[in-house]
Amino acid sequence: MIRRLAIIGVGLIGGSLALSLRRSGAVEEVIGCGRSAENLERAQALGVIDRGCHDPAEAAAGADLVVICVPLRAMRGVFAALEHAVEPGTVVTDAGSVKGSVVEDARAVFGTPPPWLVPGHPIAGTENSGVEAAFAELYDRRRVILTPTPQNPQDAVERVAAMWRAAGAQVVRMEADHHDEVLAATSHLPHALAYALVDALAGWDDRQEIFEYAAGGFRDFTRIASSDPAMWRDICTANRDHLVAALRRYQQDLGRLTDALAAGDDEQVLRVFENAQEARAGFLRLLEGRS
Numbered sequence: 538m539i540r541r542l543a544i545i546g547v548g549l550i551g552g553s554l555a556l557s558l559r560r561s562g563a564v565e566e567v568i569g570c571g572r573s574a575e576n577l578e579r580a581q582a583l584g585v586i587d588r589g590c591h592d593p594a595e596a597a598a599g600a601d602l603v604v605i606c607v608p609l610r611a612m613r614g615v616f617a618a619l620e621h622a623v624e625p626g627t628v629v630t631d632a633g634s635v636k637g638s639v640v641e642d643a644r645a646v647f648g649t650p651p652p653w654l655v656p657g658h659p660i661a662g663t664e665n666s667g668v669e670a671a672f673a674e675l676y677d678r679r680r681v682i683l684t685p686t687p688q689n690p691q692d693a694v695e696r697v698a699a700m701w702r703a704a705g706a707q708v709v710r711m712e713a714d715h716h717d718e719v720l721a722a723t724s725h726l727p728h729a730l731a732y733a734l735v736d737a738l739a740g741w742d743d744r745q746e747i748f749e750y751a752a753g754g755f756r757d758f759t760r761i762a763s764s765d766p767a768m769w770r771d772i773c774t775a776n777r778d779h780l781v782a783a784l785r786r787y788q789q790d791l792g793r794l795t796d797a798l799a800a801g802d803d804e805q806v807l808r809v810f811e812n813a814q815e816a817r818a819g820f821l822r823l824l825e826g827r828s
């Protein structure tokens with residue numbers, strides 16, 4: 538049971554966490570921290586938080602768990618605000634989509650990452666932002682990756698893991714750089730490709746006609762290009778090296794497919810499509826296996 542939970546950044550991710558913990562009866566009181574009074578009032582009206590404030594230090598006072606759910610660019614400022622505010626026994630975690638940059642931010646503010654800060658990342662989300670988009674089921678059977686630092690005591694890591702399990706998620710641990718390499722391929726690359734595709738087509742001369750006759754395939758492929766551009770700028774630049782490597786590798790594969798098509802190598806084109814279909818079926822089985 539969490540007596541007092543502080544959510545810094547009450548949007549899709551933080552709001553959904555509060556709702557899922559309320560659903561399971563795992564939290565007594567939720568304090569929300571944000572910049573705009575209007576958003577905090579909305580969060581309170583939606584039953585996401587019990588009360589709000591603007592200062593992370595005030596939100597953290599007396600909390601047993603603090604979860605930082607702000608865009609990556611705001612992470613360092615929140616750490617600075619928490620520096621002298623975290624009381625003994627309080628554990629802090631975050632939901633940032635890149636973990637190496639969060640540890641770097643912690644080093645920049647604290648020197649050594651503090652024992653009470655356990656970095657984490659829920660692998661769940663949607664293309665919608667803000668507290669209005671939050672829902673209690675977001676983390677059901679989804680993975681949460683924790684990337685503990687050498688400074689973290691075991692009980693702090695376990696406290697964060699127990700919170701995510703109470704929210705419905707399955708928790709795994711990983712080294713931060715490995716996390717960033719894997720997520721570059723499965724999350725950051727697809728987002729970059731979706732944005733790039735829609736941006737490219739929007740710039741073609743006959744764009745009116747292109748969008749006029751696009752349907753389900755185009756909508757499914759590009760859903761994630763509706764995500765918040767600033768948030769994704771932060772994610773892609775925070776994971777620049779791994780994302781650039783993934784993009785270059787993908788460009789090579791796309792180049793080979795382009796060559797096969799241009800050369801009339803229909804067998805090769807079919808091989809690529811068959812491999813992809815089989816691999817995606819395996820991915821869907823993996824997802825179903827978790828439900």
Ligand SMILES: NC(=O)c1ccc[n+]([C@@H]2O[C@H](COP(=O)([O-])OP(=O)(O)OC[C@H]3O[C@@H](n4cnc5c(N)ncnc54)[C@H](O)[C@@H]3O)[C@@H](O)[C@H]2O)c1
Pocket residue numbers: 545546547548549550551570571572573576606607608609611614615632633634635658659660661662663664665666667668765768772
């Ligand atoms: N959206 C996703 O699919 C997803 C999935 C997993 C993790 N994440 C990560 O979770 C974090 C939050 O993403 P989200 O989708 O909930 O975004 P969001 O825009 O829905 O919510 C972020 C909230 O933080 C607030 N905020 C910004 N700067 C702040 C500051 N300095 N102090 C306090 N509040 C501040 C914003 O006003 C907003 O209410 C990001 O770091 C993102 O990388 C996102």
Ligand SMILES: O=C(O)C(=O)C[C@]1(C(=O)O)C=C[C@@H](O)C=C1
Pocket residue numbers: 633634659660661662663664723724725761764
């Ligand atoms: O489903 C979506 O819309 C998402 O973008 C969720 C998604 C992803 O799967 O890439 C996005 C960012 C995260 O850090 C984790 C999950």
